[in-house]
Amino acid sequence: MGSIKRISKELTELTESPPEGISVELADESNVYEWKVIIEGPEGSPYYESPYSHLTVHVQRTTFLTLLQTTQNGKFLVKLSLPTEYPFKPPTVSFATKIYHPNVTNDEKGSMCLGMLRPDEWKPSSKIAAVLQFARQLLSEPMPDDAVEGRIAEQYKNDRGRYEEVAREWTRKHAC
Amino acid sequence: MSLSKPTWNHFGIHQPFPEKQNPVGFYRDSLSSSFLSPVALSLSAAFSHPISSNSANMNALSADEMERFQKLSNSYQSDVQGPLVSTKQSSHSIALDYSNADPTLATKTNALAITHPECRIMKGDGNCGWRAVAFGYFETLFALRDTLRIETEIRRMKSLTTLLERVGLSDSIYEIFVDATEEILNRTHAAIQNGAQDESFLVDAFNEGYCSDAIITHFRILTSAWMKLNPNRYQAFLPMPLNQYCSSRIDPVKTEIDEVGLQALIDGVIEGSGFGVEILYLDRSEGDVVTPHQLSSNNPSGATIRLLYRPGHYDILYPVEPLNMAPIVNLQYGMTSDYSPWDQAALGFDVNSSLMAIPNLMQDTSFGMGAPMSPMPSVSPTPASPFRMSPQQDMYQSPMPTHAPIPPIPVSPPPQIAPPSSAPPPMTSLPSRSSDGPQIRLNPLVMKPNLSRSLPVTTPFKNSPYNQAHFQNSDFEPIHWEPHERR
Numbered sequence: 001m002g003s004i005k006r007i008s009k010e011l012t013e014l015t016e017s018p019p020e021g022i023s024v025e026l027a028d029e030s031n032v033y034e035w036k037v038i039i040e041g042p043e044g045s046p047y048y049e050s051p052y053s054h055l056t057v058h059v060q061r062t063t064f065l066t067l068l069q070t071t072q073n074g075k076f077l078v079k080l081s082l083p084t085e086y087p088f089k090p091p092t093v094s095f096a097t098k099i100y101h102p103n104v105t106n107d108e109k110g111s112m113c114l115g116m117l118r119p120d121e122w123k124p125s126s127k128i129a130a131v132l133q134f135a136r137q138l139l140s141e142p143m144p145d146d147a148v149e150g151r152i153a154e155q156y157k158n159d160r161g162r163y164e165e166v167a168r169e170w171t172r173k174h175a176c
Numbered sequence: 177m178s179l180s181k182p183t184w185n186h187f188g189i190h191q192p193f194p195e196k197q198n199p200v201g202f203y204r205d206s207l208s209s210s211f212l213s214p215v216a217l218s219l220s221a222a223f224s225h226p227i228s229s230n231s232a233n234m235n236a237l238s239a240d241e242m243e244r245f246q247k248l249s250n251s252y253q254s255d256v257q258g259p260l261v262s263t264k265q266s267s268h269s270i271a272l273d274y275s276n277a278d279p280t281l282a283t284k285t286n287a288l289a290i291t292h293p294e295c296r297i298m299k300g301d302g303n304c305g306w307r308a309v310a311f312g313y314f315e316t317l318f319a320l321r322d323t324l325r326i327e328t329e330i331r332r333m334k335s336l337t338t339l340l341e342r343v344g345l346s347d348s349i350y351e352i353f354v355d356a357t358e359e360i361l362n363r364t365h366a367a368i369q370n371g372a373q374d375e376s377f378l379v380d381a382f383n384e385g386y387c388s389d390a391i392i393t394h395f396r397i398l399t400s401a402w403m404k405l406n407p408n409r410y411q412a413f414l415p416m417p418l419n420q421y422c423s424s425r426i427d428p429v430k431t432e433i434d435e436v437g438l439q440a441l442i443d444g445v446i447e448g449s450g451f452g453v454e455i456l457y458l459d460r461s462e463g464d465v466v467t468p469h470q471l472s473s474n475n476p477s478g479a480t481i482r483l484l485y486r487p488g489h490y491d492i493l494y495p496v497e498p499l500n501m502a503p504i505v506n507l508q509y510g511m512t513s514d515y516s517p518w519d520q521a522a523l524g525f526d527v528n529s530s531l532m533a534i535p536n537l538m539q540d541t542s543f544g545m546g547a548p549m550s551p552m553p554s555v556s557p558t559p560a561s562p563f564r565m566s567p568q569q570d571m572y573q574s575p576m577p578t579h580a581p582i583p584p585i586p587v588s589p590p591p592q593i594a595p596p597s598s599a600p601p602p603m604t605s606l607p608s609r610s611s612d613g614p615q616i617r618l619n620p621l622v623m624k625p626n627l628s629r630s631l632p633v634t635t636p637f638k639n640s641p642y643n644q645a646h647f648q649n650s651d652f653e654p655i656h657w658e659p660h661e662r663r
Contacts, residue, residue, distance in 0.1 A: 002352035002390060009348035087352075088389040088429055123427040124393045125349055 003086050007032045010128045021073075022132050024080075033082045037132060041074035041175065042140045046167035047099070048073055074175040078135065080128065090122035093135055100163075100170040102142045102153035112138070114146045261311050261382040262297040264494065270295060270484070280460045287465045288456070288484070290644050294494040295484065302430030305483075305490040306392045309433075309441055309453070311382050312481035312492050315375050316451050318364050320479060326365045332448050333357055339401040339444070350397060356390030393429075395445055399437060400426040402444025409443075410436055432488065442471045452480035456493060459486075496642035 011032065014024045021040035028034060041047025077096040083089040095101075095110035104112045116126055116134055147153030155163045237245070271285040296311070298304035317326060333354065340350045360381055367377050382388050400422040403410050407418050413436045414421045425431050426440075433441065442453050452474040456466040466484070474480075482493040641648035 002355060002386065006348065006352050013348065085385070085389070088386075088393065120430065121424075121428050123423070124353070124389075124429060125345060125397050125427060127349060 003082075003084065004032055006087055007082060007128075011035075014129055014132075019129055019133055021136055022129075024132070027079070033084065033086075035080040035082070035128075037078040037080050039076045039078050039132065039136050039139070041076065041171060042136060045140045046164040047076070047101075047139045047171050047175065074171040076139075076175050078132075080132070082128075087124040087126075090117050090119060090126075091128060091131055093117060093131065098170060098174040100152065100167040101139065102144050102147035102149050102156050103138055105148050106152070111148075113148075114138075114143060256300050258297065258299055259379075259383050260299045260301075260303075260307060260385075260388050261379055263376075263379060264294045264296055267292055267295045267493070270491075278460055280462075281458065283464050284458055284466050288458070288493075291465070292456070292482070292484075292493040292495045293642070296492040296494075298489070298491050300489050302432050303388075303392050305433035305438060306395055306441070307382065307388065308483050308490040308492050309438070309446065309481065310391050310395050311378065312453075312483070313446060313449065313451065314360055314364060314378050315492075316479045316481055317361075317449070318367065318372075318375050318378060321368050323365055323368050326361055326368070329449060330358060330361045330365075333361065336398055336445070336448075339398060339405060343401040343404050345397065345401070350394075353390050353394035353397065356387055357394045360387065360391065389429075395441060396426055398445050399441045403440045406443075410440060433490075439471060446481070447472055447474065450474055450478065452478055454480055454482045455485050456482065457485050496640065 011024065011026070014022075018024065021042060023038045025036050026032065026034065027036045075097075076099060079094050079096050081092045081094075083091070093112050095104050095112065097110075098106075099110065100106070103114055104110055112135065116122065117131065142153075142156055144153035144156045152163065155166075267285075267289040271282070271289045274281040274285045276282075298308045298311075317329060337350065337354055341347075360378070363377060363381065382391075403418060403422055403426070411418050416424075421436075425434065426437055438455075446453055451472070453471040455469045455471055457469060458466045461467060482495060484491045484493045640646060643649060644651050646652060647654075
């Protein structure tokens with residue numbers, strides 16, 4: 001089937017030359033449709049953690065993130081699920097790591113669905129790499145007008161300082 | 177073919193829901209595809225009243241409620257029924273849909289059912305225009321039954337990938353789409369070699385989700401690449417920068433094709449096959465027939481993909497088959513007007529059209545056997561008359577039972593004899609066969625001039641069994657003659 005062929009090629013490309021701040025692997029080697037992605041908070045965003053504050057929250061790391069303890073940036077575990085109709089339907093992206101962001105639902109799902117990921121805006125010629133880069137870019141530049149968390153969007157627009165403070169705090173707490 | 181501004185202006189009128197001005201955000205394709213159907217019309221009439229009278233209440237809705245409605249509207253998916261590509265069916269079904277609608281539409285669809293007796297319905301899921309062209313392409317190719325041509329097409333489709341490379345798409349992205357098109361081309365090749373009876377293998381392939389999506393995507397990305405590589409040809413017709421247009425109107429799944437996109441699809445993907453593409457527009461513009469429009473510069477008399485456009489929706493149409501008509505036509509008219517020198521030399525009598533119209537005369541070797549081999553310079557071809565009884569019609573047997581006593585049929589005299597105001601005196605015998613003019617009572621459909629407007633119809637078309645007025649047509653209905661009626 002063509003979709004598995006395409007997914008395998010994309011996976012190979014992504015593991016051989018991963019884009020900046022992104023690394024991927026299959027959640028289960030036997031299933032190409034479920035991916036485990038680590039997105040590093042981009043520099044300059046409140047999701048980018050400095051080495052100093054990193055040390056103070058060392059004890060709160062989750063088991064998964066201990067694997068990545070040698071680096072200092074905020075690291076977000078993102079689950080990428082590809083539908084069997086891929087590439088004719090978009091992948092779904094969800095944050096397994098809690099994140100304070102206007103475009104990510106603040107619940108156990110942590111789902112993100114906007115722009116190129118919307119079913120009616122999805123292009124079969126879009127690469128998974130582009131999806132992940134889009135998600136990472138969203139950490140630098142939230143889109144408050146397409147928010148799923150209206151309160152955070154309000155705060156982002158009206159009280160940027162406070163928003164960044166909370167986002168940084170959550171990053172320290174959950175993503176390091 | 178060159179794009180012309182007025183053409184697009186013309187199209188613009190028929191777009192009922194410009195995408196960005198749709199305040200309610202209905203799922204556009206499904207609604208507008210049925211826009212003209214009586215049901216949709218009555219529905220919209222039923223709904224428009226309460227909404228307008230309650231507009232004050234609409235404004236009073238809280239932001240939360242509005243947001244909820246917006247979400248509902250955004251996630252609205254109409255329940256579109258039916259296969260992605262239907263089997264061939266009678267165009268009368270389209271005419272039936274409009275029988276109670278606007279009289280213009282009823283007239284046009286009725287005329288359409290005669291000039292294009294068959295159609296194929298595409299599912300209105302946003303891909304209908306793309307699907308119609310793609311299916312039409314494969315079907316036309318299959319109908320030619322030319323394996324060499326398919327091999328050429330396989331090479332051409334592969335070579336088009338250079339367009340994709342030039343706009344920066346990588347092989348890993350597009351290869352599965354190209355593979356799908358190639359696969360169906362190969363299947364078509366095999367079907368011809370195996371002597372497949374009909375195109376059902378194509379219908380099956382296009383109703384298979386992955387295959388259908390992949391081919392449509394292939395055609396989409398080729399169109400998008402073609403436009404990006406020929407921006408000067410299209411930019412002037414676009415409401416936005418070309419790159420933005422491609423990424424919002426061509427590339428995304430299930431975005432309906434619009435007029436510019438369709439033209440680019442024809443130019444970039446179909447034109448190279450040598451097929452013509454003709455769109456017949458069904459709208460409420462003046463006239464009795466749908467408005468035909470050639471979208472390709474290819475010879476319209478060659479293999480042509482014909483689409484029916486109703487605002488927001490495309491289907492495939494099949495005209496009466498002129499290729500199958502040709503032998504019938506040529507036999508009759510060749511006898512009366514095209515004399516080869518060999519025939520002239522062999523005949524020892526005055527060749528005139530009346531004699532030549534007798535079937536099998538030329539095969540009778542007893543004629544002219546001992547005649548001198550002198551040329552016949554006096555032969556002048558007689559222009560073929562559409563009223564002439566063809567040999568085929570001579571074989572027509574009266575549906576009336578011959579054993580029953582036939583009452584004398586009163587026949588009105590020719591119009592030039594009776595004054596139009598007075599009632600014709602009844603006659604007890606048929607007028608003499610030798611009188612001038614045909615003694616055939618013509619079905620008015622035969623004489624209807626505008627039926628032929630959408631087709632390169634020649635006069636013999638009217639004598640074809642594909643014509644509804646022909647007695648061999650399955651839909652033929654004899655005209656009921658009333659004594660008070662004049663010929």
